Amino acid sequence: MNIQRINRVRNFHQAKWDEEVIFQLHSPGERGIIVSEADKEIQQEVGDGISSLPAGLMRSEEPALPEVGQMRVLKHFLRLSQHTLGADLNIDIGQGTCTVKYNPKVNELFVRNTKASKLHPYQDQETIQGALQIMHSMDLYFREISGLDRFTFQPSSGSHAILIMASIMQKYHTLRGESHRDELITTIFSHPSDAAAAAVKGYKVITIFPDKNGFPDIEALKKAVSPRTAGLFITNPEDIGIFNPFIDEFTRIIHEAGGLCGYDQANANGILGVTRAKEAGFDMCFFNLHKTFASPHGCGGPAGGALGVTKALESYLPVPLVDLKEGKYLLDWEIENTIGKTRSFFGPFPVILRSYAWIRSLGGEGLREVSKIAVLNNNYILKNLTSIEGVESPFPGGKHRIEQVRYTWEKFHHRTGVDIHNIIFRMCDFGFHLWTSHHPYIVHEPCTIEPTESYSKAELDEYLDTLRYIAEEARNDPEMVRNAPHRSVVHKIDESWFDDPQKWSITWRSFLKKHGKEFEKKR
Secondary structure (H helix, E strand, C coil): CCCCCCCCCCCCCCCCCCCCCHHHHCCCCCCCCCCCCCCHHHHHHHCCCCCCCCHHHCCCCCCCCCCCCHHHHHHHHHHHHCCCCCCCCCCCCCCCCCCCCCCCCHHHHHHHCHHHHCCCCCCCHHHCHHHHHHHHHHHHHHHHHHCCCEEECCCCCHHHHHHHHHHHHHHHHHHCCCCCCCEEEEECCCCHHHHHHHHHCCCEEEEECECCCCCECHHHHHHHCCCCEEEEEEECCCCCCCCCCCHHHHHHHHHHCCCEEEEEECCCCCCCCCCCHHHHCCCEEEEECCCCCCCCCCCCCCCCEEEEECHHHHHHCCCCEEEEECCEEEEECCCCCCCCCCCCCCCCHHHHHHHHHHHHHHHHHHHHHHHHHHHHHHHHHHHHHCCCCCCECCCCCCCCCCCCEEEECHHHHHHHCCCHHHHHHHHHCCCCCCECCCCCCCCCCEEEECCCCCCCHHHHHHHHHHHHHHHHHHHHCHHHHHCCCCCCCCCCCCHHHHHCHHHCCCCHHHHHHHHHHHHHHHC
């Protein structure tokens, strides 16, 4: 008997294990498996497998790896798995700007197939014709999607693709004898990596703020351009979900000043099949395969950036490019003005393969349908969430958005004393994740939501009902919200150390060096 839940707010309680780091489980001599010695016949044929190694390859001491038995390893990682949330477990629309969507599980079968998973980057080109064909086909697909003329899939991520765009821009101006062009223009609501990657290349970054209508201020752009302008890096729609209707005017102004225009399309989920980089006047653009094109987001990896350029910039792309000549696919290293190699090997092939399968399964009409549903879902959330008293969508307020919205709970905070971080922690009690926003915090008390095309109306309603429930709770029992979480593995921490690199530890070894004595005292 199927009984539909009337109350869509789930009774959720997450497992919470006080689990040690794997190195803390170390017990000298404990083994998960004991490998037997090779048979005498094998040793007679190939030796013991160690003594024949060159001395330079031999360790002076054994690696400091944890020694843990099988049962404890199994328990450890299963417990950690119970601490996770994600698109396969919950309605993950609160990971704003990240385009967390359904990644078809059938595509994992392709990636795990030995024909793909056992490929080695040092294989002869004759033996990887299938992989090269897929990469070449993806180049052709993205030419059609963007209108640009040539693509590389070498970038490891979107931010890496921006760095490559900045490298191409710099070399382009240098070869033209215009090394004085050292200023890069971006907008405050473009992704922060647009400014950061340019700064890494030594550019002075000029930031354009919104006008009274919430669009990037075109008059400010006119004042910013000069003989020192190298170009423009811009996200559109910006990270608050607004599409700049004057984007072709922006690119025209930059071109007249002698600069190049780079399009940050990391999140193109609301404009596939609707608008293209070519028609907007861009010289370069990139897409995130691990977001828009349904390869898993990965939270830092695996990832892939598809970077495209016009014909005029093709000779600056990183090597190698995949070409088809006389019926065979090959890696072309002879690129005249190339910026060189920007990562090991040719690109993240498993990410490319997943995205290839997704594009092939949908076709051109399917990609456009993705955008239509994503925009519909987003504006449904917008209409309902801003019906909560004190929640607004600024820059500009009240207007429809494309694929996401950066909301402000500032008025709600003033009226209840409950801030957005309190609401975030309380959402964890119901099995949800809610992201604030990346810097800068121009939108006060922000949260960013992007529903994508993957979620049904029923799921969106469940998410909205939970936010409404918490909002009502904040008015009637604010301490319940302020003291959250109560039923989640998530907990509050002292964030003061975030800004002190001397306190950071990215490995267990570095943690012990910095905090070992203090840690032992607490134990």
